[in-house]
Structures are given as structure tokens and as C-alpha cells.
Amino acid sequence: MVSRPSLETATASDPDRFVEPLELGKRVKEIRLTKGWTLEEVSKRTGIARSTLSKIENDQVSPSFTIVQKLIKGLGMDLPQLFVEASEHSIAGRRDITRKGKGEPHPTATYEHELLNFSISRKKMVPFKTKVRARSFDEFKEWVRHDGEEFLLVLEGRINFFSELYEPIELKEGDSVYYDASMGHTVVSTSSKDAEILWVVAR
Amino acid sequence: MVSRPSLETATASDPDRFVEPLELGKRVKEIRLTKGWTLEEVSKRTGIARSTLSKIENDQVSPSFTIVQKLIKGLGMDLPQLFVEASEHSIAGRRDITRKGKGEPHPTATYEHELLNFSISRKKMVPFKTKVRARSFDEFKEWVRHDGEEFLLVLEGRINFFSELYEPIELKEGDSVYYDASMGHTVVSTSSKDAEILWVVAR
DNA sequence: TAACGCTGTTTCTTTTAGTAAACTTTTAGA
DNA sequence: TCTAAAAGTTTACTAAAAGAAACAGCGTTA
Numbered sequence: 001m002v003s004r005p006s007l008e009t010a011t012a013s014d015p016d017r018f019v020e021p022l023e024l025g026k027r028v029k030e031i032r033l034t035k036g037w038t039l040e041e042v043s044k045r046t047g048i049a050r051s052t053l054s055k056i057e058n059d060q061v062s063p064s065f066t067i068v069q070k071l072i073k074g075l076g077m078d079l080p081q082l083f084v085e086a087s088e089h090s091i092a093g094r095r096d097i098t099r100k101g102k103g104e105p106h107p108t109a110t111y112e113h114e115l116l117n118f119s120i121s122r123k124k125m126v127p128f129k130t131k132v133r134a135r136s137f138d139e140f141k142e143w144v145r146h147d148g149e150e151f152l153l154v155l156e157g158r159i160n161f162f163s164e165l166y167e168p169i170e171l172k173e174g175d176s177v178y179y180d181a182s183m184g185h186t187v188v189s190t191s192s193k194d195a196e197i198l199w200v201v202a203r
Numbered sequence: 204m205v206s207r208p209s210l211e212t213a214t215a216s217d218p219d220r221f222v223e224p225l226e227l228g229k230r231v232k233e234i235r236l237t238k239g240w241t242l243e244e245v246s247k248r249t250g251i252a253r254s255t256l257s258k259i260e261n262d263q264v265s266p267s268f269t270i271v272q273k274l275i276k277g278l279g280m281d282l283p284q285l286f287v288e289a290s291e292h293s294i295a296g297r298r299d300i301t302r303k304g305k306g307e308p309h310p311t312a313t314y315e316h317e318l319l320n321f322s323i324s325r326k327k328m329v330p331f332k333t334k335v336r337a338r339s340f341d342e343f344k345e346w347v348r349h350d351g352e353e354f355l356l357v358l359e360g361r362i363n364f365f366s367e368l369y370e371p372i373e374l375k376e377g378d379s380v381y382y383d384a385s386m387g388h389t390v391v392s393t394s395s396k397d398a399e400i401l402w403v404v405a406r
Numbered sequence: 407t408a409a410c411g412c413t414g415t416t417t418c419t420t421t422t423a424g425t426a427a428a429c430t431t432t433t434a435g436a
Numbered sequence: 437t438c439t440a441a442a443a444g445t446t447t448a449c450t451a452a453a454a455g456a457a458a459c460a461g462c463g464t465t466a
Binding site for chain 2: 203
Binding site for chain 3: 437438439440441442443444445446447448449450451452453454455456457458459460461462463464465466
């Protein structure tokens with residue numbers, strides 16, 4: 001019996017409950033219209049029949065993976081991009097301002113973090129300003145290490161940037177470093193005053 | 204999979220040339236084994252028949268979009284993750300330092316960008332410092348708008364931050380804003396000297 | 407080594423997707 | 437506003453994918 005319940009209601013035990021709506025069709029149409037293309041043009045670009053494209057846009061079919069790949073190529077978009085949209089909640093049309101010094105404080109023994117723009121929750125990046133208290137590498141029990149990538153900009157003072165795979169390096173105001181955060185890393189101040197840095201993390 | 208019989212042998216105009224191999228099956232199997240799951244377990248989690256899963260892993264079919272969605276949910280993975288692999292490599296264990304003023308310059312009529320940490324290519328974030336030349340909103344022909352999210356920190360001077368859905372707001376040194384970059388946005392200096400800002404973009 | 411349970415593969419049937427062509431609607435031109 | 441062309445939709449049919457069940461391979465156990 002198996003269902004093709006694209007238009008029916010899913011019950012709690014229906015395996016289809018796992019599937020989010022994700023209006024692929026709507027998205028495809030949007031992109032096509034933005035570029036000012038007709039179905040025929042997209043058809044030529046992708047090798048997909050005009051009729052098939054129409055059905056996809058109107059959610060009358062669930063295109064196969066090969067078709068989706070052709071679509072992506074033909075519409076000239078990144079692969080993830082097409083899908084992501086709906087599944088990964090976006091911050092669509094939002095904006096969040098943090099005034100100087102008004103971030104959310106997160107003090108630790110070695111760092112004094114100030115989390116910026118904390119009112120938007122699901123974001124790709126986490127920016128924070130940090131006063132570096134630590135003066136020596138020994139103050140850390142072990143490497144800091146986590147998923148994702150990190151960008152660091154020295155706003156004030158001087159720091160030593162330690163990392164697992166490289167020699168320590170001194171960074172002055174205005175210098176920046178971008179690194180894989182799964183590689184152990186820590187920072188200590190080398191200026192007389194505690195250094196201040198900006199950190200942006202992306203998972 | 205399998206090519207359409209209606210199409211002739213591959214030529215420069217063969218639409219199939221656009222489609223990358225992208226071994227979805229191999230990838231799915233990898234993930235399943237990593238988690239130590241059997242086909243049956245995945246079947247229960249996803250609601251996809253064991254036999255179908257086997258065929259997918261062995262590239263005997265090109266699963267439909269609904270099936271792909273179920274797979275993603277069931278395997279508990281981000282959507283992009285599944286596909287990306289081939290195209291996006293990680294920066295594993297890398298580090299890249301840019302000294303003050305030593306970024307890659309990208310001047311435009313309204314902004315003077317300095318791209319930071321440009322030697323690492325495939326990264327999640329793109330950081331750059333910008334001198335804001337523009338003094339009035341009119342200098343822009345239209346909204347700047349692109350995929351992803353953006354973080355902005357004022358390093359020096361004052362700016363007006365314009366965005367499609369909000370009233371303009373003045374930001375001073377140390378203020379920051381985080382926003383959806385697909386919402387139209389532009390920035391102009393309001394201080395006597397051109398303002399300097401840090402921008403970090405994530406797709 | 408026979409029998410069992412569990413894994414993954416294959417076969418077979420049903421259901422769905424994909425195409426060409428017919429059809430309908432919209433747009434543009436005189 | 438009439439007409440022609442082009443855009444999008446639906447139909448009718450073929451090709452392909454999804455599922456159920458049969459099958460084959462492999463350790464484990466008796």
C-alpha cells in the first residue's frame with residue numbers, strides 16, 4: 001500500500017513524518033524567475049524536460065537525485081545551498097546590534113569574554129570580544145580544542161598565539177589569524193596591559 | 204542512475220556532462236559504518252526499505268529527493284554534509300596569519316576592502332577590513348545582497364548602517380551588528396574621517 | 407555439521423518519476 | 437481586439453525507483 005502522501009496528512013507512525021516539507025519547487029521557481037529564465041531555457045541548460053521542470057516547481061513529483069544534480073548545475077548554484085535553506089533555520093531578514101561593552105559577559109580564569117550579538121540564536125558565526133588575562137602558557141591546563149574554524153583579530157595590545165602544530169607567534173594590534181579550531185590553541189597577553197581581541201567562531 | 208536512452212552518446216552538448224559523479228552511495232555507507240549501524244537499523248530510523256538502502260549504497264539507483272531527505276534525517280546529519288564532501292575540504296590543522304595592512308586590497312567606488320587571511324582558500328568565514336568611502340546612501344545603485352550571514356564591527360569612526368527591513372542606525376567604534384546578508388544592506392561613513400570596519404561573512 | 411539468526415544482495419512487483427506531445431494560458435504585435 | 441508565438445500545464449506513456457520477499461553468505465551455537 002505504501003503511500004505517496006505528498007499531499008496527505010502524515011500520522012505519528014508514518015515514516016514520512018521524518019520528512020520536512022522543504023518546498024523545493026518553490027525554491028527552484030524563485031531562482032529561475034530571479035534569473036529571468038523560462039522553463040525552456042532551464043530545460044536546455046539542465047537537460048531536464050520542460051514538463052518535468054513544471055512538475056517539480058509545482059511539487060507534483062519528488063525528483064531523483066540525478067535530476068536534482070542537473071538542476072543545481074543548470075541553475076548555477078552551490079549544491080548545499082539548494083537544500084539548506086529550509087532545513088537549517090535561517091536568521092532570515094534579521095539584524096542584531098550590540099553596543100560597545102553591552103555584550104554578555106563570560107569571565108573565566110584566563111579570558112574575559114564578551115559575547116556579541118547574542119540575541120540572534122541560530123547563527124553561523126559566534127562573535128565575541130575577549131580580554132586576555134593569561135600571561136603564560138602554563139595557566140592553561142590543556143589545549144583549547146573544538147569543532148569549526150576561528151578568526152582572531154587583535155584589537156588592542158599584544159598577544160602570543162600558541163597552537164599545537166605551529167611555533168608560537170606574537171601578534172600585534174591589527175594582526176589577524178585564521179585557523180582550524182580542532183587544532184589545540186591558546187592565547188596569552190604579552191603587552192603590559194591585558195590585550196583585547198575579537199574572536200569569531202564558525203561551526 | 205543509468206543514462207536516458209533517448210539521449211545520444213556523450214558530446215559537448217550532452218547535458219549529462221554537467222553531472223558530477225559524486226558517489227552518494229559510498230558516502231552513505233561510510234557514514235552508516237562509522238556509526239556502526241546495519242541496513243536494518245537505518246531502515247527503521249529512516250523508513251526506507253532495507254533493499255532500497257542496499258541499492259543506494261551500491262549506486263544501483265538514483266534515490267528520489269524524498270528518500271534523500273529521509274536518509275539525512277535518519278543518519279542524523281546535516282544536509283550539506285552529505286553532499287559537500289567532495290567539493291569542500293576542511294582546513295584541518297591549518298593556520299594563516301595576516302599582519303596589519305598586509306591583506307589583499309580590493310578597492311571599489313564606495314568601499315576599500317582589505318581581504319584578510321586570504322591564503323587559506325576553502326574556509327567557512329571570509330574576514331576583511333573595510334574603509335568606508337561612501338558618504339551617502341545614494342552612492343549605491345542598489346542594495347547589496349548575497350547569501351549567508353554577516354558580522355560587522357566598527358573599528359574606527361562612525362557609520363550609518365542601512366538595511367532593507369530596518370530603519371538606518373548609527374554605529375560608533377566598538378559597536379557591532381550581526382545580520383542576514385540576503386537582506387539588502389549598505390554602510391556609509393558619518394565621521395569626518397572614513398570609518399574603518401571589520402566584516403566577517405559566512406555562507 | 408546442521409540449524410539458526412542476522413547481515414547484505416537480488417528478484418519481482420507495484421508505485422512513482424520522467425518525457426514527448428497535446429493542450430491551455432499568457433504575452434506581444436499589428 | 438484579434439492573432440501568433442511563446443510560456444506553462446496536463447496527458448499518456450515509458451523508464452526507473454521503492455518495497456516485499458526470497459535468496460545467499462557468515463558467524464555462532466549446539
